[in-house]
Amino acid sequence: MIYFYRNKKIKRFWNIIFPVLKNKYVLTLIIFFLWILLFDRNNLIERHRNLKKLHKLEKQKESYIERIQKNKKQLEELKSSNENLEKFAREQYFMKKEDEDIFIVIEEEM
Numbered sequence: 001m002i003y004f005y006r007n008k009k010i011k012r013f014w015n016i017i018f019p020v021l022k023n024k025y026v027l028t029l030i031i032f033f034l035w036i037l038l039f040d041r042n043n044l045i046e047r048h049r050n051l052k053k054l055h056k057l058e059k060q061k062e063s064y065i066e067r068i069q070k071n072k073k074q075l076e077e078l079k080s081s082n083e084n085l086e087k088f089a090r091e092q093y094f095m096k097k098e099d100e101d102i103f104i105v106i107e108e109e110m
Contacts, residue, residue: 020026037044078085089095096102 021030074088078088094102094104
């Protein structure tokens with residue numbers, strides 16, 4: 001009984017769809033949309049990949065802008081006084097005066 005009902009439903013579906021698919025314009029439109037969606041250079045898969053890449057690049061852009069702002073602030077501090085410049089040189093590049101010795105202490109994690 002269920003098989004018959006299902007079969008009858010399928011027949012009704014094909015009786016409606018088949019004449020529409022025989023129309024060359026409808027068939028051409030269907031082929032065109034399939035081509036655009038799946039086979040074109042800008043298909044849905046490529047579009048999705050490009051959107052993911054765009055989001056990744058936007059995040060990188062934000063991080064670079066933050067780093068630029070941080071570096072500009074640090075540059076202004078270094079330009080403001082010689083004490084800041086000397087402190088930076090000692091901390092970052094381990095520079096010293098002629099009569100000084102530098103000891104670098106590395107803390108090991110246990």
